[in-house]
Amino acid sequence: MKQLVIDCRHAAAQARFWSAALDDSEIRGYDEVEIARLASLGRTPETDPCVIVDGPPFELCFREVGAAAVVKNPLHLDLATSQRTAEAQRLVDLGATIVETFESHTWMRDPEGNDFCITDA
Numbered sequence: 167m168k169q170l171v172i173d174c175r176h177a178a179a180q181a182r183f184w185s186a187a188l189d190d191s192e193i194r195g196y197d198e199v200e201i202a203r204l205a206s207l208g209r210t211p212e213t214d215p216c217v218i219v220d221g222p223p224f225e226l227c228f229r230e231v232g233a234a235a236v237v238k239n240p241l242h243l244d245l246a247t248s249q250r251t252a253e254a255q256r257l258v259d260l261g262a263t264i265v266e267t268f269e270s271h272t273w274m275r276d277p278e279g280n281d282f283c284i285t286d287a
Contacts, residue, residue, distance in 0.1 A: 247286070
């Protein structure tokens with residue numbers, strides 16, 4: 167797998183959240199050519215409709231779409247940690263919300279309401 171594409175309302179904000187949430191991940195940098203290309207479209211890196219987060223083992227591509235969100239996403243990410251309570255709080259501080267806490271995992275939503283879970287390592 168090379169890339170997982172995630173449809174969203176605000177690509178740059180989602181990319182910031184997930185690059186902070188995932189270890190060893192960062193938003194792909196913008197060079198002058200890309201900044202000029204965005205400017206020609208009336209955009210900036212902050213309003214870029216397609217933002218890449220590079221990280222192992224693949225890229226996450228956050229793609230802005232105008233369609234309404236579905237009630238239940240057909241897939242979600244599970245993140246493993248040895249300190250689930252602390253990690254859940256860190257992600258809440260980044261903009262996530264806790265939906266429900268279970269014995270071995272915590273069901274959460276990212277800032278746009280997409281489901282993900284934090285599981286015990």
